[in-house]
Amino acid sequence: MSTQQRAASAQKRMSAEQRRAHIEMSARDVFIAQGLKGARTRDIAAAAGINEALLYRHFASKEDLFAAAVVAPLRELIARRAEADSLPPTDAQTSRDEMVERTRLFIASLIDVMRDVAPLLGVLMFDGEESARSHYEEILAPVLQEIGDRIRTNLGWWDHRTFDVDAAVRFAFGAVWFDVLSGRLENRAIDAETASREIAEMVVLGLATRS
Template sequence: MTDSKQNTAEPGGRRRRLSAPERRRQIIAAAQEVFIRSSLSGARTREIAAEAGVNEATLFAHFESKEALFEAAVLEPLREAVSEQVAIARARAPQDQPARDASLQAHDRFLRTMLKSYPLLVTALFSERAAGEEMYRKHIFPMIRTLADITRERAGEDRLKHVDVELMTLMGFGVHLMVVMDHHFRGTEMDVEKTAAAITAMFDHGLRPD
């Protein structure tokens, strides 16, 4: 098989060879489609290569195994979202932005990431029990701990001494996942800004009428 997408078109019909990062992104995007259809065990590298328009040699030049590609396709979007939230929180002085605005920004960003990652995340966690358990312990829960740590860092231990921050972070992760799942299965389009505002209000004020 030849690499049918080795190059991309430029003005005038010339073909531009993709850079290594561009090729990697292309393969990841193709793998995401295949993993959603077939799960980790059902997917074949030749199927992923065909979806990406490359040969298997090119695929393995970028990823040492199907498992490494699965991890990149499933976890990288979530890692990027978590890293972005940590960077924003640490770069901003506490007085630069009201706490509610920062919370709203975080919920909005995480909802958008979940909308993109949901099918892959569910495939990763639930298609194969042993693999899902390992992925959660090795990758997902450390992300939750990172988010909990940045909450402690920003708020201070005194303000959080009566709060189980890890449980609160798990609740936040679960709310975002379930809201996205609800829209996915009902086939409805989410108003992300409105939903993020509602989640922010719920976490800031609970169910109190005032």
């Protein structure tokens, strides 16, 4: 059996969930290479080893597929952290070190997700100003809002100065995004443990009440 025949046979054995995930992974490569405007659904279908009709059985449009490949991982991350943060710390007040660690865990998770979506977000945000504004309002802004809402929920847990939550979110998200993206462009490996701790300390210690 040829390599092409084995690939076709493997495709037939995929469940609907596996095929959808496979299409998303293939789409990411096409979006990165060709951009959001340049990517065509037939190219994505070809990369996934399927026909366009099958692609449209899983995704209503190219934009729907892009949103699934970029937004879904971010929203899943927020949901996981929201569940982990659903109970307050056992102490009345969380120490600075504890808050740094809680923040580090979130940022480390964000780095893992960003490894896949950082170049795609670049495609999204540099797709022309008018188009980028629309994408930002529909896709990225809600994600940033969810992160901000989690921070607001936790504000009473630790000793901090008054600060702009949304500005802090933009700083942390932007730091992660650019670190991962620049690492990709420079062929530089990102150590999630080190990077997440450095960013977490910048955020938490920078916002802590001065003694």
